[in-house]
Amino acid sequence: MSRTTNFDYCVQLSIAAIRAIFHLALKNEALFPHNLGPFPRNYSGQQVSVAVALLDDMDAPADLTFGPDNQIIFALPLRLTIQVPDSPDPSLSTVSLAATVLAPGGLKTWPENGEDRLGVDFVGITAAKVQVPVVTGLPALDAHRFAAALHAKYLALPPHSFAAAGGTLVIYDGTRDATLTPPNAPGNPEITCSIVPQGAKNWLRVVLPIHASVPAAVGFSAYGSITFHREIVPGDRVVSVDMSVEPPAPLNTVVDFDTLHPAKAVVIANLTPLAIGRIAQFGPVKEPWFTDADAKQALAEEAAAYLNGRRFPLYTPHSGDPARPLATPVGFLLPADGVLAIMLNRFDTSVADAAPDAFLGGNDLALATSRRLLDETIAKAIKEKFKGLDSGASEIHTDQGDATLKSLTVTPSDPGAHGEAEGHLWTSGEAEVHIDCWPDPDVTFDGPIFLRLLVTETPDRCDFTVQPVMGEFDAGQSCCDVFVDLIIPVVGWIMLGVVETMIDKVGGELAAKFAEGEAQQVQPIPPVVVGVAELQACLESISVSSQGLMMPGKLRIRREGASFEDLQASGNLPRP
Amino acid sequence: MAQHAERNGTPSGQGPRRSTMPLQPPHGLKGLHIASHEQLMRALPVAAVRVAKQPGFSVMLLLNPVLALSHYGVTLSPAMRHHVLHMLRHPPALRARRDTLEASLRKTLGEPAKPLNPAWLARFVFVRQKLIALATESQKPSHRPRANAAMVAALQAGLPAPTNRYPELRHRIGVTSHLGLAPLREPPGRLDMAAPAPSLPPSAAASPATLSIEQVWFYKDLDPLVAAVVELGTIQASARRFLTPDAFRKTITGEKSTAFRGWISDLRIHDRPAGPRA
Numbered sequence: 008m009s010r011t012t013n014f015d016y017c018v019q020l021s022i023a024a025i026r027a028i029f030h031l032a033l034k035n036e037a038l039f040p041h042n043l044g045p046f047p048r049n050y051s052g053q054q055v056s057v058a059v060a061l062l063d064d065m066d067a068p069a070d071l072t073f074g075p076d077n078q079i080i081f082a083l084p085l086r087l088t089i090q091v092p093d094s095p096d097p098s099l100s101t102v103s104l105a106a107t108v109l110a111p112g113g114l115k116t117w118p119e120n121g122e123d124r125l126g127v128d129f130v131g132i133t134a135a136k137v138q139v140p141v142v143t144g145l146p147a148l149d150a151h152r153f154a155a156a157l158h159a160k161y162l163a164l165p166p167h168s169f170a171a172a173g174g175t176l177v178i179y180d181g182t183r184d185a186t187l188t189p190p191n192a193p194g195n196p197e198i199t200c201s202i203v204p205q206g207a208k209n210w211l212r213v214v215l216p217i218h219a220s221v222p223a224a225v226g227f228s229a230y231g232s233i234t235f236h237r238e239i240v241p242g243d244r245v246v247s248v249d250m251s252v253e254p255p256a257p258l259n260t261v262v263d264f265d266t267l268h269p270a271k272a273v274v275i276a277n278l279t280p281l282a283i284g285r286i287a288q289f290g291p292v293k294e295p296w297f298t299d300a301d302a303k304q305a306l307a308e309e310a311a312a313y314l315n316g317r318r319f320p321l322y323t324p325h326s327g328d329p330a331r332p333l334a335t336p337v338g339f340l341l342p343a344d345g346v347l348a349i350m351l352n353r354f355d356t357s358v359a360d361a362a363p364d365a366f367l368g369g370n371d372l373a374l375a376t377s378r379r380l381l382d383e384t385i386a387k388a389i390k391e392k393f394k395g396l397d398s399g400a401s402e403i404h405t406d407q408g409d410a411t412l413k414s415l416t417v418t419p420s421d422p423g424a425h426g427e428a429e430g431h432l433w434t435s436g437e438a439e440v441h442i443d444c445w446p447d448p449d450v451t452f453d454g455p456i457f458l459r460l461l462v463t464e465t466p467d468r469c470d471f472t473v474q475p476v477m478g479e480f481d482a483g484q485s486c487c488d489v490f491v492d493l494i495i496p497v498v499g500w501i502m503l504g505v506v507e508t509m510i511d512k513v514g515g516e517l518a519a520k521f522a523e524g525e526a527q528q529v530q531p532i533p534p535v536v537v538g539v540a541e542l543q544a545c546l547e548s549i550s551v552s553s554q555g556l557m558m559p560g561k562l563r564i565r566r567e568g569a570s571f572e573d574l575q576a577s578g579n580l581p582r583p
Numbered sequence: 584m585a586q587h588a589e590r591n592g593t594p595s596g597q598g599p600r601r602s603t604m605p606l607q608p609p610h611g612l613k614g615l616h617i618a619s620h621e622q623l624m625r626a627l628p629v630a631a632v633r634v635a636k637q638p639g640f641s642v643m644l645l646l647n648p649v650l651a652l653s654h655y656g657v658t659l660s661p662a663m664r665h666h667v668l669h670m671l672r673h674p675p676a677l678r679a680r681r682d683t684l685e686a687s688l689r690k691t692l693g694e695p696a697k698p699l700n701p702a703w704l705a706r707f708v709f710v711r712q713k714l715i716a717l718a719t720e721s722q723k724p725s726h727r728p729r730a731n732a733a734m735v736a737a738l739q740a741g742l743p744a745p746t747n748r749y750p751e752l753r754h755r756i757g758v759t760s761h762l763g764l765a766p767l768r769e770p771p772g773r774l775d776m777a778a779p780a781p782s783l784p785p786s787a788a789a790s791p792a793t794l795s796i797e798q799v800w801f802y803k804d805l806d807p808l809v810a811a812v813v814e815l816g817t818i819q820a821s822a823r824r825f826l827t828p829d830a831f832r833k834t835i836t837g838e839k840s841t842a843f844r845g846w847i848s849d850l851r852i853h854d855r856p857a858g859p860r861a
Binding site: 104144325326327328331388391429442445446447448449450451452453454459461466467468469471472473475477478488495496497499500501503504506507510511514515516517518519526527528529530531533534535541544545546563 | 631644703738743744846
């Protein structure tokens with residue numbers, strides 16, 4: 008294992024940084040609309056409408072974790088609002104289910120506008136892949152909801168006075184029909200409902216206030232009630248009560264009157280079949296209904312429907328020059344460390360791409376370059392900039408004399424190597440020093456050069472300079488200026504070149520040379536995640552090891568694109 | 584290079600630094616006494632062979648060639664010791680200029696000029712020459728370009744060219760970063776005597792009790808004598824320095840650490856001196 012495996016560069020971002028980008032992506036209305044629907048859905052033959060709302064606020068925060076197989080598990084707070092359009096009282100036939108669903112998004116690379124983007128892709132997600140741990144808002148069997156539905160049905164089904172068998176039956180529901188004769192009994196009783204469990208079934212017990220007038224039955228005229236039971240049948244996401252199905256005794260329909268009239272029994276006997284027929288006219292009463300399993304399935308289905316095809320970028324390098332395309336970034340998640348590793352410039356195609364070691368530590372981001380590339384860069388720089396070095400004739404001219412550098416090697420070394428506690432560039436070589444009127448000595452040298460990153464940070468600047476420091480040299484040893492002049496510029500400029508090349512290749516920016524000196528304006532990583540966030544990276548240090556160079560830093564992230572609040576403020580929210 | 588390192592006992596893993604490891608002086612060598620330049624020239628090939636045969640001690644030739652040669656059995660008379668050390672301190676032209684300046688300043692001042700002594704410099708500038716203290720704080724003197732400028736330019740040319748990938752964002756990006764190479768410490772030996780010193784206002788503070796050679800550089804255009812002292816200071820500062828006998832001994836035993844001992848694993852001298860270089 009290594010920091011860069013079969014690639015030359017690796018950028019590692021913390022899960023905290025990814026979360027920040029994700030929250031900004033969630034705020035982007037174009038990527039993640041917060042309100043979708045209502046959509047028509049058919050639940051057990053019942054047409055309903057479903058509206059989906061995506062939440063991410065203090066009360067219901069979205070989140071993500073890194074999972075296996077390069078998948079990011081997103082915790083998305085969703086709210087489904089289900090309505091039955093033809094329900095007798097829509098305000099009472101609405102169910103609002105809420106859950107934080109866990110949906111996997113794949114870490115993938117895709118081309119867009121000629122550039123490669125690394126991000127999260129939900130394409131192909133199905134309900135089976137979405138987990139719904141806990142649902143809130145499950146409906147409960149509520150007699151009041153059925154009563155309200157029956158009140159609405161009562162109003163929808165006039166007349167409420169029926170002539171039959173020489174008599175008149177009047178059905179009341181409080182004062183909802185003030186035209187009835189005779190008017191309702193004292194107290195204006197309403198239709199009442201209650202739920203009666205019996206065995207595994209629930210029964211809706213309904214009491215209808217009535218009045219019956221049968222002149223032929225010895226002038227029978229009395230107030231009373233019809234008490235009936237109907238089974239409450241829970242179905243697939245709908246609960247229904249079929250008013251036309253009369254159950255057997257003891258739950259059969261019972262008519263009674265508040266009188267001791269001698270014809271009471273006869274009237275009841277004749278009226279009961281009529282009453283059952285009138286009850287059937289109320290038709291089926293249906294309410295949205297979800298068991299826990301139903302609700303989870305519905306939420307999983309809607310979450311999958313919402314997410315399928317959506318994706319958002321995390322890392323969007325931009326070449327800006329068609330002649331210099333950037334390498335396709337390849338992402339790896341390191342769940343145990345909470346790290347997203349982005350690999351660039353595959354140098355070995357003979358092996359399968361492999362995840363690197365985590366080297367991020369407690370930082371927001373870190374950049375690493377491979378040992379292979381570092382060695383190659385150093386060797387190339389020495390060969391090209393010190394022509395003749397390999398044949399032993401590279402002249403160096405310094406203030407205090409001249410020297411011929413005959414060989415030079417720079418080897419990245421681990422802490423602990425060469426007796427040095429710090430990682431270093433073990434620099435060795437051979438030089439001939441020219442001293443007037445004295446035999447020229449040939450000097451064989453080797454020693455550690457440490458790299459430091461000097462950082463100056465202000466609210467709007469983050470400048471860093473690479474400083475090579477020769478081990479064991481200190482400011483008081485001016486006798487060594489020749490040696491410092493000889494070696495430090497070589498190693499320093501080569502390392503600066505390595506760092507600049509790393510920034511260039513990972514998709515950051517090397518802008519124009521900076522006027523204040525030899526510094527160059529840079530963006531260490533791509534400064535934008537298209538449409539989502541703007542990133543400001545500030546490198547904080549540099550470390551050397553046998554694996555190459557590594558530069559940790561921190562990130563400032565801010566939003567790019569329009570949020571729900573932005574669109575709301577400008578009156579540009581999408582219309583249903 | 585690894586071969587040299589191993590041969591000379593360079594720690595390649597955990598262990599003490601080379602600069603603190605005791606050196607084994609050469610042994611079993613017949614003594615040669617040198618009392619003249621000609622004898623020295625004849626002895627050098629012999630010394631070169633001795634150094635090649637026992638290279639472990641050779642780095643000490645850079646720290647004090649006279650004392651190191653004595654360990655290789657080549658002892659110099661007092662006059663030759665002075666001659667060798669004086670000759671090696673500077674290239675000939677610089678050596679001549681130093682001699683001229685030291686002599687003329689001694690004559691004018693009535694004492695040897697001590698341009699690398701901060702207290703002496705302050706007395707010289709403010710008491711003897713009666714100059715007013717200048718506000719040199721935060722000012723940087725000019726230095727001559729490094730002699731390795733060509734090497735630096737070649738390396739700099741190899742840096743990646745700007746790519747300007749995000750021009751459309753430049754005006755929006757709130758934080759900019761700049762990357763560069765930290766400048767090397769400018770040694771006083773490279774102070775630029777030809778560059779004009781800036782005109783500075785008097786300092787609000789009292790005259791300081793000490794002045795560095797870099798601070799005195801700002802006074803050089805006010806007084807020719809000061810300019811001469813600064814020039815002498817730049818020459819003296821660029822001189823090769825050699826360890827005193829005590830420091831030399833402590834360096835051999837590892838009590839004293841020097842960068843040369845830390846970095847140079849061995850040194851081989853040619854058997855004939857090179858002539859003056861252009």
